[in-house]
Amino acid sequence: MAVFNQVEFDNHEQVVFCSDEASGLKAIIAVHNTKLGPAVGGCRLWNYASDEDAVYDVLRLSKGMTYKNAVARLPFGGGKSVIIGDAKTIKSEALFRAFGKHLDRLGGSYYSAEDVNITTGDVMVMHKETNYVMGLEGKSGNPSPFTALGTFLGIKAAYQHKYGHQDLAGIKVAVQGLGAVAYTLCKHLHEAGAELFVTDINEESVQRVVNDFNATAVGIDEIYDLDVDVYAPCALGATVNDDTIPRIKATIIAGCANNQLAESRHGEIIREKGILYAPDYVINAGGIINVYYETKPEGYDEAAATKHVEGIYDTLTEIFKRSEDEKVSTHIIADKLAQEIIENGL
Structure with a gap:
């Protein structure tokens, strides 16, 4: 191997x-x-x-x-x-x-x-066997709600950059994958007035979101062909690839999945198509940010963790602007930002 x-x-x-x-x-x-x-x-x-x-x-x-923790400015x-x-x-x-x-x-x-x-x-x-674990019950607990919050705010930041406002009422969002983070993301989007189109390999997960948030269920492969504003990949990675890019009609790609681009070159391809991409490890950093706050000497502080997660909006805004100014893909700018932080320190 x-x-x-x-x-x-x-x-x-x-x-x-x-x-x-x-x-x-x-x-x-x-x-x-x-x-x-x-x-x-x-x-x-x-x-x-x-x-x-x-x-x-x-x-x-x-x-x-490494890049996620650096851009989130975590030690x-x-x-x-x-x-x-x-x-x-x-x-x-x-x-x-x-x-x-x-x-x-x-x-x-x-x-x-x-x-x-x-x-x-x-x-x-x-x-029970080691102290080298984080996200413990009774401390920071389940990080999913914080990842979902950061992703939701990232979608708002993308919409603000692309269209000059962050009112999500009436927009159409295709959510691929309906795990714990995506469920809460759908809740935020529904409460903001977005229309949801959802898919997952687990039919029970699909029906839950359909019932709770008036979403429309679509087929696993159909999700790429929808005429929507935002494509939110929230399952496993590499769904933005040579096969799917020609089919994606959304003008924004912003979801909580890791490694959404199958290859680095796909980031430039979608930029040239006019699609704004929220780099995955930036938008989905809410969970690890929350976990960090259980390591503080003074103890876990949910309010401080939430405020830090809200900073994802500002970080993405900076990345979107630099991408536009430098005329390179947002994921390249995110990598540059991470490398600068790793080299120079927090």
Whole structure:
């Protein structure tokens, strides 16, 4: 299996392969960069088609966390972890305790938290074996509402930049993926008067949003062809690609998924099409911002966390303006901003 010569490797400081026969644990922990502080990033449980796919995903996500934490101006480096398996069958206390033991062996170079198919309850089980976890129950708790808030504010910032106002009443939004973050995002959008078109592989999730927010359900593949104002990718990544870009009619792409661009070049393609893209690791940083506030010596402060999340609006406004001035894609500007912060410090 190739690791060092992958483009996504990008000088990772450490990549650890973890195994525990008794619990069935197979996991990978990637530490990308610790210049600003210990690496922090969630753990994803996913039934990858191959080990190579898992390596590719964890490396890409880990680098993204370095940039996300930097642009959010957090004293954290970037890391990520994945557990390989079917979330419906593999979850157990033994599995998460085994993973916690592997986390503990890293001695604090990486802190994990919840992510796709991992709950705060699962993180609490890891915590039985290690202190190197964040997003704990009774502290900052579930980060999803904060990620949703940041994404909602990011959509408003994009609309303000594109159209000179942030009134979302009557706009059409296509939301792809309806997990915990996307559900709350739909709630914000519905309350703002937006018309929702939604899809997910889980029919129960679709019906919940249809019932609660008067959304229109569409097919998994149909979501790209809708005549909407905003396309909000909120599932897994790489949905902005060679196949989908010609089909996307939205003038704004802004959602909470990670790694939305299949390749960097796709950011420039959509810019040339007149589509404004809110870089994923900027708009979806609300969760990690909230988690940071449980590390404060004075204790967790929800009001302070919320105020910091609200700053995502201003950060995106800066990125949109620089992109326009420099005539390059917003994701390139976001990368530049992250690199400047990593190089010069917070």
